[in-house]
Amino acid sequence: MKSYKRVLTIAGSDSGGGAGIQADIKAISACGCFATSAITAITAQNTLGVTDIHPVPVSTLKAQIKAVLEDIGTDAVKIGMLHNSETIQAVHDCLTEFKIRNIVLDPVMVATSGNKLLQDEAIESLKKILIPMARVITPNIPEAEILLGKKIEEQDKLPEYAKELSDLYGNISVLLKAGHLKDDQLTDIFYNAESGEYKELKSKRLYSRNTHGTGCTLSSALASYLAHGFSADEAASMAKLYIHEAISQGAQYKTGEGHGPVKHFHAFWTDLTDDLISTKPAVKPLGMFSEKLWESIRPVYHILIRHPFIKGLANGNLPGSCFEHYLAQDILYIQDDSKALEILADKAPNELEKSFLIKLANDGYDIERALHRDYLTHFNVQETNQKSIAIATYTSFLLKVVKQASYPLGAAALLPCFWVYHSVGKHIVKTAVEDNPYKKWIETYEGNEYEGYVARFVEIVEELGSTAPEAVQDLMIQSFERATNFELQFFEEAWQMQ
Numbered sequence: 247m248k249s250y251k252r253v254l255t256i257a258g259s260d261s262g263g264g265a266g267i268q269a270d271i272k273a274i275s276a277c278g279c280f281a282t283s284a285i286t287a288i289t290a291q292n293t294l295g296v297t298d299i300h301p302v303p304v305s306t307l308k309a310q311i312k313a314v315l316e317d318i319g320t321d322a323v324k325i326g327m328l329h330n331s332e333t334i335q336a337v338h339d340c341l342t343e344f345k346i347r348n349i350v351l352d353p354v355m356v357a358t359s360g361n362k363l364l365q366d367e368a369i370e371s372l373k374k375i376l377i378p379m380a381r382v383i384t385p386n387i388p389e390a391e392i393l394l395g396k397k398i399e400e401q402d403k404l405p406e407y408a409k410e411l412s413d414l415y416g417n418i419s420v421l422l423k424a425g426h427l428k429d430d431q432l433t434d435i436f437y438n439a440e441s442g443e444y445k446e447l448k449s450k451r452l453y454s455r456n457t458h459g460t461g462c463t464l465s466s467a468l469a470s471y472l473a474h475g476f477s478a479d480e481a482a483s484m485a486k487l488y489i490h491e492a493i494s495q496g497a498q499y500k501t502g503e504g505h506g507p508v509k510h511f512h513a514f515w516t517d518l519t520d521d522l523i524s525t526k527p528a529v530k531p532l533g534m535f536s537e538k539l540w541e542s543i544r545p546v547y548h549i550l551i552r553h554p555f556i557k558g559l560a561n562g563n564l565p566g567s568c569f570e571h572y573l574a575q576d577i578l579y580i581q582d583d584s585k586a587l588e589i590l591a592d593k594a595p596n597e598l599e600k601s602f603l604i605k606l607a608n609d610g611y612d613i614e615r616a617l618h619r620d621y622l623t624h625f626n627v628q629e630t631n632q633k634s635i636a637i638a639t640y641t642s643f644l645l646k647v648v649k650q651a652s653y654p655l656g657a658a659a660l661l662p663c664f665w666v667y668h669s670v671g672k673h674i675v676k677t678a679v680e681d682n683p684y685k686k687w688i689e690t691y692e693g694n695e696y697e698g699y700v701a702r703f704v705e706i707v708e709e710l711g712s713t714a715p716e717a718v719q720d721l722m723i724q725s726f727e728r729a730t731n732f733e734l735q736f737f738e739e740a741w742q743m744q
Contacts, residue, residue, distance in 0.1 A: 250280035257326030258287040264507030265459030272510035277470035284310035293502030321473035322348035331371040351380040352465035378416035387426035408437035436482040447486040454497035456506035513548035528672035535711030560674035562682035565744040572740040582641035584611040593653040636739040640732035654710040658722035
């Protein structure tokens, strides 16, 4: 039997639906997980503010948590509004009993409207007993100031403050959100205590009234991606992309008279009057299994196709530094991708598939290599042998799968770099202007020759998946999803080079 990735949210209820448990369940669902919940407090609130708070009895809160964990279990826990010390102690005791590792704590203290959500005496309890058991905390600037006991006013000191928070509360990872600062470029800092490294999560600042529940939504997305098995760095990056798009897509709506919600289901909801980007692949699925494959990545593909790197390719405004990094690293990628295809070819069940994979490894490599070399010359960029983090992680995954796993899993893992790239190229070629410096790149990946390779590869994977046992199908889908997420991580890494 299949099983869902599960996330338990422990938080307050928001009658307005924009934050709290309601926002958590929407975000967790949108990120592909099954949401369970334990309500800590019932609030009467809307977009204008909180008018009443009724804490749930501690015994009832404990009963909710235990009912979920004893039967359904969970792969991650997101903790939000806790309100008082008794609630904090109850959550600590329950999670200690069940030995949960993936705990994401959003240290909710004040609502977007300015209403206080955590009693003063409870702050010390939060600091002493709950924050140290989290894997990741996600404070905004005001919350970080309370936790550190100092003012935070300078963007360039955020890495220092994130590390200080980690050290102060037991070597935990910290996603320090910069939204309360005033820079046009919004740069959150993720300090990964597991590796000791920092990651800048950059985005253009969005000016929207609809920011109610952004903290709840971000932390729920982060917990969801951890539940899927992504590393802390990957989960933080993907959660950042998800909330950015949710805010961006939600900005055009009016809900209430105050701070409205973000658009949690931006990857799924479309309006007939909207000119929204299609999440359909350029090469259509050839059966039920390939339909499942594409459906499994649709939320991530929606984020990818709207990523500023891709938008920059489409309109020709992508900073040269971003494309230069992409070029130098993608050459290293296609070298290993070609090796992986050759290894996979040796496992092929027949000569037709073997010859196709070898041809794809050789011809595909030659086509892309020539394209990249032309651009390297144009941009006067030197080739490198040093792989970036994104490419080293991605190619290591691919080579490990094709060497150690079965033929169907290897094929599923290699498919996204062809199917996704072709779909991206097909979409953005429609808007690429004649003087777009990246038009040759776009035309290569959307072209008929490339499409022929993609269609045949989709056909092979469809045949493999449709005849495979259910357990193998599930593993193929996981490989396909993971490789697609690596594609997104690579575009994000290149975008950070601006």
